[in-house]
Amino acid sequence: MDGDETPEEQLEIGDSSQVPHFDDNVELKSVFNFSLNQRIMEGCVVSAILEPRGVETIVAVSMTNKVIIKDVESPLNITETIRCIAAAPIGDGYDCIVIGTDASVICYDVHNNLTVFRNDVPDGVNCFAYGKLGDLEEAIYCGGNCCIWGFDKTGANTYWTVTGDQVTTMCLSDYDGDGETELVIGSPDFEIRVFKNDLMRAELMETDEITSLAHVTNGCFAYSLNNGTIGTYVMKERQWRIKSKSNVSKIFNIEEQGLMVVVWKQGKVDLRFAHNGEVLSRDSVPTPVASATCSRNAEDATITVVCLDGKAKTFKVQKATSGAVDKTQQMIREFGQKKHNLMMELSNYEQEEQMTEAEKAGDFRIPADTEVGVMFIVNCEVQLLSLRVEATHNIPIRGVLIFAEGLFEGESYIWIPPNEHQSRSAIDIPLVIDKDSTNDLHTKVFLGHVDSNKLMVMENTRILPLFCRFTPLKAEYSKFFIMPTGFIKFDINTRAAKLSEWVSESFTIDASLLDMFDEPEGEFKFMGLRPKHEKSLMFKITQSDKTFTIYHDDIETMGALVQSYASFFQIQHMECVANFPDVFKEAEEILEELEPMTEVRDRLTAELQERQAAVKEILIRAEDSIAIDDIPDARKFYIRLKANDAAARQAAQLRWNNQERCVKSLRRLNKIIENCSRLRVGEPGRQIVVTCRAAISEDNKQIVTKVLQYGASSQ
Structure with missing residues (x-):
């Protein structure tokens, strides 16, 4: 180990x-x-062939923001702050270096000593992937803040889509084994997203920030997390994982x-x-x-x-x-350990058979038919979801150990009574749910009488539903329901035969209440549990026009509901009408201020360049004055240099503040577009992104909110 x-x-x-045995x-x-x-910047090392018929060499970024090449004395100086670096085989038999900065992507040809292209990326580039995505041509894919850019070998923008969060790592891998590669990206929001062309194919929830992704084989990719976990996925199923103290x-x-x-x-x-x-x-x-x-x-x-x-x-x-470990000896040791464990277990059974009835009575034995029930309980008064653990025959519970990814700090929770004499046969453990994700709760319950020196361990596994923080609202608790202003409306699909099946799998609900969800029409209200108890939820089915309306104020949760509903009933294409007044108003405000912010950025950039040029000119004149021993003029130049340097610093700070505001607005706009695309399924969701991008690039911003509300087909 x-x-x-x-x-x-x-x-x-x-x-x-079924995995074949490989040579070990x-x-x-x-x-x-x-x-x-040189001291090297973390994450900025690549291997590249920089000359025709050349050999691979190491290219890295130094801590002084210079691109250095092994065995080459002259580094490449980049004025912008470098974030990442990659090599792309777009030259004639050699690679070009692709550099991602906080404001652009630069493709540089070392062999010909020229810049192939330089494109502005307003929110900066965090990572690269090069290759063929689906049926698209080979391109350089750049991960930014809530969006992904794709550029071909000439620098033409061939790909753009939005994501739910910042893109920190990415790779190209055949996720579904269909012979075409998909783009797998990782984000700080604990999610791995898979894109088929520009349409999101899948979302995989993890327990920490995704730090690295790598293609393994067709249908399989590897990942690592910020908490030291590494593992692989095959399709949507995790194949294995290992957790380490290192990163x-x-x-x-x-x-x-x-x-x-x-x-x-x-x-x-x-x-x-x-x-x-x-x-x-x-x-x-x-x-x-x-x-x-x-x-x-x-x-x-x-x-x-x-x-x-x-x-x-x-x-x-x-x-x-030949000095490697002898596999035969290792196997013998493993079987020897298994034999020892089995002999110890056999010895325990033999000791128990030899006990007298009096010894057994004094041993506080637990009945053989003792069972432990694990269930979810909702306390509507305090709006809290709890896990109830209950043992039959009033056997005291001496401790509970729960393992669950991302639910508890350290992925585990231990309950022990304050003292052994306060042990009881039923306990409630509160669950505070921050994210909508399914979870397996593995419980180990320790049973035993207070005076017994032996404990029985009972294991159980329960699946936490995806939307467990919502529960159907009973009439006596109607005071907790606040009618949401946001809603989506879509046509009932013939595949969605029984709504109760999806509700049963996705929500915390009593079996006695399931039948009402199969009624031909009606309103079904849900109460939100902590920590987001203020967000109520309601389903409304109308048979007259065969529509299903969902009311909720959180657009991200609404997107998760739609995707879960479509996935459960295997719906491949679904449009809807959405209404989120606050979100759409925010999108309009961002669109209105984008153009002024861009104009201010260009003006500030020009002003900064003028200030920098003035500083360089004054510095040269001051040095010339010193060279000819003209100290009075040199003193004047240095006084002017100090004033111009302060002005240049102020101009740089103003430009940085404007850039930060612009990036924040673009990131929020991309997030809104992505959330609205998730309210649709299949091609309608993809068209939301494509149409909004085209409208923004063509300065036709007035139709963006209409597209977000009614879908791309309304245009």
């Missing part, structure tokens, strides 16, 4: 019985070391051998099986890691790890040497 991995949850493996006689071997002689810097796959390399920020390098996460070989570097890169030669794969201090170490995946 890895000393850094969490013992309670070292592996969570899906069905890997391989290891990581250190090949050579070198140094870049991941980079993940690489060696698809032909069914292996993956995990580079940790603290310096550890693991070679693992891709299908179950088992470690085959391990090595390390002495200092913290900036980033790592993998060679493109699949037959002779090498991994270069670059540290923050500029020192680098290259590893090669090769056949294990």
Whole structure:
């Protein structure tokens, strides 16, 4: 077991019985070391072929904001702050360096010493992915704040879509195994989103910020989280995961051998099986890691790890040497441990059979038919959802251990009575739900009499419904219902035969209330539980025009409801009419101020450039005056330099403030567009994004709110 991995949850493996057996006689071997002689920016290291018929070399970004190339003395100076870097094979047999800054994307050809293109990206670039997405041509995909840009090799804008949050990592992978690649992106909001062309294909909820994504094989990709978790997904199912105390810097796959390399920020390098996460070989570097890169030669794969201090170490995946661990001896030790555990269990059974009746009576034995019930209970008075644990035969509960991803801090919760004499047979554990996501609650209940020295452990698993923070409103609690102003209305699909089936799976509800949801029409009110108890929910079914109306004021929750409804009934195409007055008013205000903010930004940029040019000119004149020993003029120039420098700093601050405001407004607008697209299913949702983008670029902003409200087909 890895000393850094969490013992309670070292592996969570899906069905890997059908995965072929790969050669496990391989290891990581250190090949050579070198140094870049610069401190390296975290996450900014790539491997690239910069000359025709050249060899791969390392390109990195220094802490001084310069692009340095291994064995090349002259660095590339970039005036803007660099955030990320990538290599794209768009040259004639060589790569161009793609640089993402806080305001643009720059493609630079080292071989010809020229800038291929430079495009403005208002909210900056956080990560890159290069390749072919679906049926689109190969392009450079840039992850920004709530949006993704795509540029072809000439710099033409070929792709744009919006996301729910900032894009921090991305990769191209065949998510559904259909032979076409999808774009998989990770965000700080704990979600992994999959895009098929410009349409969102799936959303996967995790327990922390997504820090790294990597293609593994068709239908499978790997991920890492900010809390040290790594794992793989096959379709929507997690295949396995491992939780460590360290954080991941980079993940690489060696698809032909069914292996993956995990580079940790603290310096550890693991070679693992891709299908179950088992470690085959391990090595390390002495200092913290900036980033790592993998060679493109699949037959002779090498991994270069670059540290923050500029020192680098290259590893090669090769056949294990004779000094490797003897697999036979390891297997013998494992079977020996299993034999020891079984013998101990057999000994316990034999001791129990030899006990007399008097000894058994004094041992406070628990009846064999004792059961533990685990259920969800709603306290409407305090608007709180609780997990009730109850044991039969009034057996005292001495402790409860619950494991649940993202629900509790540390993913676990322990209940122990204040003292053993206050143990009782039924307890309620409050659940505070912050996000709409399904969750498996694994409970271990410890039962035993107060004076007994032995405890019985009962295990149970319950699934927390997706919208468990809503519960049907009973008549006596109607005071808690506040009629929402926002709603969506759509036609009832023939696939949605029984609404009660979806409600039963997605909400916390008594079985006795389910039948009312199959009535031909009516109004069904829900009460929101803490912490968002002020948001009420209502369904309204009208048979006269065959429409289904959902009333709720939170547009994000409404989007989740629509997507869940469509997924449950397998609806591929659904339009709707939406009404969220506050959201649409906010979108109109942002659209109205975009043009003035852009004009102010251009004016401030021009003013800043003038100030900077004046500072350079005055500095040169001052140095010339000193060179000719004209001290009085030099003193005058330096006084002017101080004043112009202060003015330039002020102009830069004004431009930065305007830029921040502009980026914040664009991010919010992108978020609104994405939320409105999620109110539709399939092509109507995609057309919302496409039509809004076209309207904004063509300065036809007055139709944007109409598109958000009535859909793209209304235009």
